[in-house]
Amino acid sequence: MSLPPAPGRPGMGIVCADISTTVDGFGAGPGQCLERPFGDFDQGPLHAWMFDHGEENRAEVSAILDAGAYVMGRNMFSPGRGDWDLAWRGWWGEEPPYRAPVFVLTHHPRAPLEMDGGTTFHFVTDGIESALARAREAAGERNVSIAGGASTVNAYLAAGLLDELRHHVTPNTSGLAASAGGSRLFEGVPAIGLVPVSVRHTPHVTHLTYSAGGHRQNG
């Protein structure tokens, strides 16, 4: 999935987001916690295409891991909603797959956390634009990836800061009611137009790529 340079920003990567959801848009259920990082919800299909069927989705997995820096929401980094447990070092063990700087959106300051293999978690307390600016600087000419969850992707979409949305749709419904809570792609995003770029079907996931036109607002 090679990408042309974004218009108006020669030598810069684009800001893309990768998010897996059910056909009804849920990236996580309500009640996320240590035991159920994706909440009260069958998370199996959201993971299976990457971890159990990585071969048939090799291009998309590679694209996710190709960014020069990442931004993620607090709930993607850590369970719970209280203050930081400073012993918490993310869900990914001592050698996370990012191998790049990861900027975690949070209200709780914390010193950077250097992991094995090139990943360093930086904790950003002054909002999504600041996190993106820092990620862009770290990424240089490479892409910045908004790594999730859905509510973080929504915030970047709503702010017009996203160039490309890569929506990985698993072929199942969540069974969750709209009022159940959880994290749902496009929730709270104003009415915007996207431009279909490509689509690919596999037995376990459909990959939909849209241009979100973010470069128009922030080029």
Add this chain to the structure above:
Amino acid sequence: MSLPPAPGRPGMGIVCADISTTVDGFGAGPGQCLERPFGDFDQGPLHAWMFDHGEENRAEVSAILDAGAYVMGRNMFSPGRGDWDLAWRGWWGEEPPYRAPVFVLTHHPRAPLEMDGGTTFHFVTDGIESALARAREAAGERNVSIAGGASTVNAYLAAGLLDELRHHVTPNTSGLAASAGGSRLFEGVPAIGLVPVSVRHTPHVTHLTYSAGGHRQNG
């Protein structure tokens, strides 16, 4: 888009549904009425792929119009939520495009309404299974199409009565909140698995076809 016969039902068509929604799943907004049949919501993109860009979507438009009988929800046939205005003859003029029997789900009895060109609207007051049984009988060996809206498709999905879902996703968000009301695909459907069959991208719509496995429950 030629379809193989559904397993276990030789000589019978399948039960398919065609529904257009935004990327966030809305097929109509809240406040549907005579002036705004799709409610308080930009309905433009939901129609444009069929009516303004029919050439590039010819196969999908043909498939919609290929059924031997249709089922549709009350709100798709008529504005308002009160009793029937018996002068109302549908949204499609004197010669609707269906050219087949159309079974309208309603709580208000009404005599069949024969239109020009082969369409007859039948009003069914005893539920979705009855409407489907009548549509199947009328369709013979041809497919039955659940024509919408989203809440009617949801009812058939939830009941396990759908063989195939053809979801036509337009590349725009609705801007509606989950709590706004309106008609949203997959709302109230329990957690079910679908099987991706095919996907096709056009500039104005993405066509996603899923097997919904309805024949397993009602073959």
